[in-house]
Amino acid sequence: MRKISAPKLGIIAAVSLVCGANVYAADNGGPGEIEHIVNDAIHPVMEENNIPGMAVAVTVRGKRYFVNYGVASKDSRQKVSKDTIFEIGSISKTFTATLASYAQVIGALSLSDNASTYLPALAGSSFDRISLLDLGTYSAGGLPLQFPDDVTDQKEMIAYYRNWRPSSVAGTHRQYSNPSIGLFGYLAAESMGQPFDDLMEKKLLPMLGLSNTYIHVPQNQMSNYAYGYSKVGKPVRVTPGVFDAEAYGVKTSAADLIKFVEANISGAGLDETLQRAIAATHTGYFRVGDMTQGLGWEIYDYPTDLERLLAGNSSDMALKANKVEKLASPIPPQEDVLINKTGSTNGFGAYAAFVPAKGIGIVMLANKNYPNADRVKAAYRIMTALDRSLE
Template identity: 70%
Template sequence: MKKTSATTTAMIAAAMLCCGAGAHATDRFDDEQLARVVDETIRPLMKENGVPGIAVAITVHGKRYIFNYGLASKADGQKVTNDTMFEIGSISKTFTATLASYAEARGELGLSDPASKYLPALAGTPFDEISLLDLGTYTAGGLPLQFPVSVTNQESVIDYYKGWRPTYAAGTHRLYSNPSIGLFGHLAAKSMGQPFADLMEGTIFPAFGLTSSFITVPQDRLGDYAYGYSKAGKPVRVTPGVLDSEAYGVKTTAADLIRFVEANMDGTRLDETLRRAIAGTHTGYFKVGVMTQGLGWEMYPYPARLDDLLAGNSSQMALKPHKVTKLVPPSPPQKSVWVNKTGSTNGFGAYAAFVPASRIGIVMLANKNYPIPARVKAAHRILTTLVSTPVSAGAR
């Protein structure tokens, strides 16, 4: 949505209508402050990085704001709207972690169980000694960022895992890995006796009230599915790959993703099993520098230093192994933390962050894979502004 000084008031009114909040005179001033900060942050970011479209959703004490910028499709000039779906890349891992934690809360699996328990084909391999927790926290012993190009189907996936040998003892080093958390999600689904995509679309998304979140976008919603854009400016969408659904397969709207963030901060409206599942994803299992690794989510002491966030979300953190300190016992969920996750595909770039103690959160979904530092800086600026200049919190 193009926003100028002449349309800011209309945009705010639409945001207020979207979240069902009534406006008072003082609310209006605060809402316009927020709109101005978002505008002054996002427009330069888009220009500097050549991003066609961005949707930003913010939650403040349970009150939701959505800001839309630019185009979902350059070919036909389709604008980004509240219904626009984006690929969220590795933010999908937080949903995968939620499914696994949900399975644990239901008694279907134990995080300390060996991976081979749920996939007998891996019996007699190092996966007899690698736990589900190791897979879910990238500490299995050196599984790489991606599968080799030769791994293209279920048979070659099994062969790959059977032939793989760890570089490190399980639970000693973190190496960010799609094959690691992909297998984690696959085994979690097997423990529940259903395909991963069916569980996600039939159980997890509906449980959080997400109505525009999919692994496979249905035919009647393809018109809302944004095109991503490569570095060369070509329209692209994610291509199928092994364990892609588990590692980076979710497509969703900013409105749905901010609802998921809200549930992560305050699960009182969820049933007990889901509340336990969320708590499980916020449990700290390993320390890597300042960052605490949970299941899917990554946590930092709050107030969060921008330098710490940039280091924790850096390419070095993603591409290189790091020795970890195992937390024994695991750290229970904390309120005064900055919780975040980045996500990227070839044509999309996303970031989600929230602070439970302050009840603030943000998601930024873009149809270009622009640099992660720019995402982190933008979100940090906006959320820091919310704390230093509180925004009114109207009723839901």
């Protein structure tokens, strides 16, 4: 896996800043440039979008820095910390992809297998001709962004898939879809003979060393679980739905999510099989504009410019079917790339990005759903400044 040398940047100690921010790292030391880099990018975003609280974590060649703003709850006025639990929405898909990749590495499945192989109830349906890879890369042929409202349980889910007909040939168009990657995760769990939630909470998350990441937040952690806020300022949390765990159901802290990002940068100290599985999620399968689709993650050549990142994270990319440029063969994991993923629920907005070759990464967790463009701009500004500081 990738090896990153120690940082040149100084270590930042806990200090109180204006606007309720706290900046600190694991070791003691004087305030440094990361404090200014992050504040300059985040303060305007919070003000413009009326965000109650944010947790930002940065990793620079193995050193973690945490910057916290505002409150986790308007009612209690509890401050955001690096351990505050946020909903991360579709960044959950990168965890689902990691589990499926792990299943392939241990031989439980092959991404080239037809989806119906792992769910006999789908035999004789369109899923006899749709692969697990098609599902994991949103290229099954037009599965929608969300299930219809009347699909509320497994019986209705099976009926929906059996009756669904693709609008395009599998592997020719990308249409971002919770039912697509949700089924992908469900079938991966079926191949391993255990429920998805159990595999995540009892196997994958412990293997990753994530002790504050959940599908179901336990009662003894509910006091650390932030409230999200709707557009009109009402407190909200995600509601259950079919394949919610697989598509958008992970709740985690900045401290854990940056650790997951570091696992994607280098994988140092992890089980070798898990390292291989994580690396495989960075394989590129097709291109849409300047974005290369991996498993869960979305990949760009690095250096890249802001316009390309904004286009790849735009509403057109999320809401429309986009014709793909099929690659002659998958692109193996690369170093000189920027890898990212956005995620949202009704009351939360999140973003994660990293550059393996530089050993830099960022996670941004907010208890309000705000525009992807604002997340990307802020993160790009921070990561560009971090990159320059390493020269």
